[in-house]
Structure formats: C-alpha cells, structure tokens
Amino acid sequence: MTQDPDTLVREWIELAPAWIREMREGRNAARAGLLDPAVLAACGDVEGLDVLDCGCGEGRFSRMLTARGARRVLGVDLCGPMVEAAHALRSGRDEYRVADGQDLRDIGDGTFDLAVSYLNQCDLPDIDANNREIHRVLRTGGRFVVANVHPMRAATGQWKRQEDGTKDHVILDRYFDEGERRFGMLGVRVTNFHRTLETYVRSFLRCGFLLEDLAEPTPDRDQLALYPELDDELRVPNFILFVLKKGRASCGSRS
Ligand SMILES: C[S@@+](CC[C@H](N)C(=O)[O-])C[C@H]1O[C@@H](n2cnc3c(N)ncnc32)[C@H](O)[C@@H]1O
Numbered sequence: 001m002t003q004d005p006d007t008l009v010r011e012w013i014e015l016a017p018a019w020i021r022e023m024r025e026g027r028n029a030a031r032a033g034l035l036d037p038a039v040l041a042a043c044g045d046v047e048g049l050d051v052l053d054c055g056c057g058e059g060r061f062s063r064m065l066t067a068r069g070a071r072r073v074l075g076v077d078l079c080g081p082m083v084e085a086a087h088a089l090r091s092g093r094d095e096y097r098v099a100d101g102q103d104l105r106d107i108g109d110g111t112f113d114l115a116v117s118y119l120n121q122c123d124l125p126d127i128d129a130n131n132r133e134i135h136r137v138l139r140t141g142g143r144f145v146v147a148n149v150h151p152m153r154a155a156t157g158q159w160k161r162q163e164d165g166t167k168d169h170v171i172l173d174r175y176f177d178e179g180e181r182r183f184g185m186l187g188v189r190v191t192n193f194h195r196t197l198e199t200y201v202r203s204f205l206r207c208g209f210l211l212e213d214l215a216e217p218t219p220d221r222d223q224l225a226l227y228p229e230l231d232d233e234l235r236v237p238n239f240i241l242f243v244l245k246k247g248r249a250s251c252g253s254r255s
Pocket residue numbers: 008012023054055056057058059060061076077078079082099100101102117118119120123124
C-alpha cells in the first residue's frame with residue numbers, strides 16, 4: 001500500500017498546476033453546484049470564528065469562509081505549491097501553511113472554533129491521526145465538518161455502461177476491502193484510501209467526537225437547472241457530509 005508520505009505528496013505536487021487551474025478556471029459542477037452550498041450550510045454562521053481548513057488545496061474554501069466573516073482562517077495542506085497558490089490570493093484574515101493533517105504539532109490545543117475537511121480524509125492513510133489532531137486543536141464545543149467521497153463510491157465507483165455508453169448503474173464492489181485506490185485525475189495518477197462507513201463513524205467516535213448530523217447531498221431543482229450534469233447525483237450518492245462536535249470528554253493525544 002502507498003502509505004509513504006513522500007510518494008503521496010509527490011502525486012499532489014505533480015497534480016498541483018492542473019488542479020489549481022481547474023479550481024480557478026474550470027466549471028466544477030460537483031463543487032459549485034452541490035458540495036459548496038452543503039458544506040457552507042453545515043458550517044453555519046462563521047462570523048467571528050477561528051477556522052482551520054485541513055487539506056485546503058489552493059485555498060478556495062478558505063477564501064469563502066474568510067469572505068463570510070470568519071475572524072481567522074488557517075489553511076493547511078501537505079502540498080507546497082497548493083499552499084503557495086493559496087497564499088498568493090490571501091486577503092489578510094486567511095493564512096496558509098504546509099502541514100500534514102495527521103500531525104498538527106505546530107498548532108496548540110484548543111485553537112479553533114471550527115475545522116473543515118473538504119475532500120481531504122479520502123487522501124489520508126491514517127484518519128484516526130487526523131481525527132485526533134483535529135479534536136485536539138478544537139475548543140470544547142467546536143465543530144468539525146467533514147465532506148468526503150461517499151464510501152459507496154470510494155470502493156469502486158465506476159459506472160457500468162451499455163455498449164452505446166448509457167449508464168446502467170454504479171458498480172459497488174470490494175466495499176469491505178479497505179485501502180488504497182489509484183485513479184487518474186487531470187492526467188495524473190493519484191492515490192485515495194477507501195474505508196467503510198463503519199470505519200469512518202467509529203473513528204470519529206473513538207477520537208471523542210459526537211455525531212451531530214450526517215448528509216448525503218443531492219441537487220435541488222435550482223442547482224440542477226444551473227448544472228444539469230448533476231442529475232446522476234439523484235441516482236447514487238457521490239459525497240457524504242459529517243457534522244461532528246467536540247464534547248467535554250477528552251480524546252487520546254498524539255502518540
Ligand atoms: C481533493 S483536494 C481538496 C482541496 C480543497 N479542500 C478543495 O476542496 O478544493 C485534497 C487536498 O488535500 C491535500 N492533502 C493530501 N494529503 C494531505 C495531508 N496528509 N495533510 C494535509 N493535506 C493533504 C492535497 O495536497 C490536496 O490539496
């Protein structure tokens with residue numbers, strides 16, 4: 001399994017130029033038309049909050065949080081070129097650092113009111129480490145909003161098609177076979193990690209979080225009118241959202 005951090009970060013460094021271009025110039029229906037509104041709604045009113053954006057990429061969601069009045073947004077990402085690109089567009093209350101979401105040792109306990117993980121946990125070999133670290137850097141009562149690839153899609157994901165290309169159904173297979181999945185994104189081979197829903201939820205609970213909400217976002221009529229290509233999202237879930245809260249019980253610290 002490709003758990004070697006150097007290999008994983010190399011993939012993101014290779015992908016970064018195309019990714020940054022796509023995020024800034026592309027028409028990303030799944031994000032703009034579906035996930036952004038769902039994640040923003042899950043974050044709620046961020047006015048005056050200190051927010052951590054874990055796996056911030058080139059900073060697009062950090063900028064949205066800053067624009068919505070967050071007091072401070074810290075975006076962390078393992079990939080230097082992503083952090084540099086985010087930094088170049090910073091507006092003043094957002095800042096960016098190269099850091100591994102599984103080891104946030106440079107951030108003190110109880111620093112943030114809200115943490116966001118927007119399509120980042122699927123990239124991590126060790127979600128327990130990430131959940132422990134996020135729990136540690138949140139204040140008591142702080143929330144952790146996790147948007148992820150749905151485990152039903154992360155397992156196999158492709159459509160079974162008829163000969164003329166018509167989509168029959170999404171293949172769900174190897175669901176209990178957790179671990180690495182390699183696929184092509186914008187011309188680069190990247191590694192994701194598939195886990196079952198049970199594994200995700202148990203990790204959140206084990207690390208001390210309370211599960212406040214769970215959502216499988218689907219487009220509404222207006223979103224579909226703007227992004228007709230999202231109609232598949234009404235057939236099978238592509239994404240899942242967890243809203244977690246740091247309660248009073250403490251969680252194991254970094255080992
Ligand atoms: C799918 S992108 C999402 C970026 C951003 N959240 C967005 O929605 O545009 C995943 C990001 O996670 C970063 N990443 C991968 N492994 C990481 C790790 N261990 N710690 C922090 N960031 C990581 C990648 O460099 C990449 O920028």
